[in-house]
Amino acid sequence: MPSTAHIRCGDDLRDLLPQAGWAGDYLPIADPVCVGAVSDGDLMAYLGQRARVVALHAGVDAQEARLRLGREYMALNSLGKYDRVLLWFEHDLWDQAVLIRVLSLLAGRAPLEGRLFLMPADGRRAFAHLPAEELAGLEPVALGALQLEAGAEAWAAFADPDPTALDRLSRRALPLPHLAPALRRHLQDLPWRNDGLALTERLLLRAVAEGAAGLPAALAALQKADPVFQVTDLIVKEVAQRLSAGPQRLIGRDAPWQLTERGRLVLAGEARHRPPPRFQGGVMVGPDPAWWWDRRAAGVHGTL
Template sequence: MTPRLHLRCGDDLRCRLQRAGIAGEYLCFADPVCCGPAQDDGDLMAWLGMRARYVALHSGQDLAAVRLRLGREYTALGGLHRREAIWLWFEHDLWDQAALIRILSLLAEKRLLRGKLLLVPADGARCFPELSDGELAALQPAPLTDLQIEQAAEAWDAFAAPDPGALDALSRRELALPHLAAAMRRHLRDLPWTTDGLGEAERAVLRAVAAGAADEAAVFRAVGRADPAFHLTDLMVREVVGRLRLGPKRLVTPAAPLRPTPRGAAVLAGTERHRPAPRAHGGISVLPDPPWLWDPATAGTRRGA
């Protein structure tokens, strides 16, 4: 057996764990599955191609390099059974919870991993890098139960489905993974709303622009950490701003400084409704006349057009 492995959806703990005296090797799983398309029919090669195209397009990276990196990360998951233990460092927010259920969906049937997958506890408020070295060293991971792994795989199937009904129902249950339900509901809240056609992140960005955020950096400062369930990164802000700038009925001015267009101001005022550009939201298709909506009156999804 090879030593303990720390598995994390980013590189932000690679040096911190060593400094805190926490032994083990480190594996970064950096596929941002909470963003973009997540249609999954079980064909890993097709999945890697789809995700590489999305990540390369929205990060400005070379497609071949992204495909190679994602391939290495997913391939490494297949060798985890050779480890004595795998510590899973995933927090409460949507980015981490989506990555966690993606990983566990791929590992759910690997019996040699039973008892080796240990979840490091997150407090539901702070990110792990915000903890002191002493606080990190004091964390005691617990082995994942069969029920937790099964529910994670169930959640992934629902996340990747074209109909959000199963994910909506799952997010209303009391789940064995403590932060999963809230994260999945936050994902659903980025569907177009019945009230104005905006998803939650789009509305936050448009409000920040209306309040005077004149460029993407200012928007990021305004909204990046404002949402405890989904911390928007700078690249996410860029994507949302880009969406709101699209088309003849754009909500934000196409050139700097950023300002709401008259239509954007009307949507914020509730006198007009946004028609979103086509995009993939997990397994769900968002269209100008959305087939699925988030209804804040019922705090749930419903059919649209």
Template sequence: MSQRSMPFSNDGKINIEQQRKRAKELLQRMKDGAVPDQDSRIPGSGTLSSPTLSQAQWLIAKQLGFSSWPKLKAHVDAIDFAARHPGFEASDEIRTTHWRCGNDIAHSLRVAGFKGSFQMLADPLCMGPVQNLSLEEYKAVRSSYISRTFAIDKTEAQRRLDEEYSSLMRLGSTDHSVLWCEADAYDQLFLIRVLATLESVPARLELIEVDRIPGVRRFIGIGQLAPDVLAWLWPQRRLIDEEAVEVARQAWLAYCDTSPVKLANMAHSPQRSLPFLAPALLRQLQELPGVQDGLSLTERLSLQFVGEVGSVAFGRVFAELMGTREPLPYLGDLMFHAVMRPLIDSNTPLLIESDTHLDWPKRMLKLTQLGHQVLSGMAYWPDHAPQEWWVGGVCIRPNQPHWMIDQNAIPVWRG
């Protein structure tokens, strides 16, 4: 069966009538002699000589990630029921503060019927210097980085951070707060940052945390989900306990350290209380220079795609990375653009950018000779990079000793 006949949902909403129609169309193709990909494991019959509608429905359910048609139907019914009977009143949601690492679900929460307040901490902790400083020093460093990297007025960047962190400092005294997170580095760093600020665990601090949604082929984040699916997620929240807060404190200090060794130890040690943390930290470690080429994983995957295509639009590189190649998608488009700029804005660039009169997503990218050499391991990027870069508290300065990461995500010192 071709990929074109497998329309996965992007927002988590599955139209059961559409799936019934697809099952009937598939049944007709089977009767005409088409052999489905999973025919060898169709339950209830050892042959497809007389295919049935239930067999076709089973195949459709399997394509969407369910073990049976009834399981698919039950999931659709559960989302529909949650949308009609969200139970917000019973859970006192109106006095709840919803916390998120951006504003991507603020509108959808309202559409779904949530009435509590919304608060975000949009500090992009997966980028730039993140150090264990006093709050005022920390905000000064971060606002300066955010202003410089995203071309935001420094006063405005400072104001935003002041507001967000002032609200965060009051989290411990709130009646009921819910953190909405996915499994990627952006969200998991937000999670440990929030929890690490707590002196003690509030009575009702809860977490909604997901790494996949049934029926969504490529889950990027909660922001892509339909409002009804947010209502379905609401009953799945769980209480944050002292163990989770302690793990977050340790992870935050490890991330802020000038050495990645402690961070690597946590990244290779799954945590029961925060199950998505270790994989996210492991992915973040891969933003350190690789031992062979000096590239972060984001840079390497992007350059590989440009090298394969030859000449390609900037925006298409981002789409390919997020849609296919990135193992744990975490970057927004502007963040990706900022990550790639040093590879272009250098006296010895790895990429040539043309059509600069256009908006950046439409500009064309092509590898330079040095870009090809770095990709093949014949040159090492930090020997040519125009500026320092950070992974948490670890700073990589061009032509100076620094930390790298090997193929097993183990830190290695390059003297």
């Protein structure tokens, strides 16, 4: 039997894959790449940057986060010992962001030629939700230089402080089946030109306006509304905290969640949101952003 490594953006398939007959070593990459700042270039600097992001996002110790990320990314250096490497990434933005991070690190590694395979996602369901017999019957799709180069190009654009290259890339026919829609969804979380809200922020405000009074209900509403970005509870919590901070808050601080008067005006298009500082991939967002999502042009534009 060929030796196999399974790369996945988390631990959700660790027990399911052996049950479905997929033997091999399980190598998770638990870096939530679609959350917070990222950068291209030196991996050690990247790990330090991401450890700080993960510590704030998940409420864990920064050193603990750095050690885990280091172990997971360094495991990619051992892939040459396997006969095949299976990449388990779905259509969702979370998965696709980790996929291009991984492909950017594997591009050009000669020992992996002919050994890399992408597991086919159907664009609707998570692998963890598939019946065991369907999971067992999936046919790996070989990845070649074209797909690896596309992943590396996408990562460089994802990490760039200027999002126009990523915008152009997301309009092309790409050799990775679910990448372009995920990249466009990522760009839609830049502030929108018409009201200053990111798409995830708008979906959360709408859910609260429609009665989602806390995290569980808001999470369910956002997951139902947005199949391309299946947000997590931590993402919803972080966005809610962002929108409930400061004197111009859009969501009240106290439970149950309710829109403030300003939140109602912004959601109705009668006032403009000035976003607090944050990063969207490599792009800095702030009260007066340099980059916007223009819904009419369905693309990125510079300062108003």
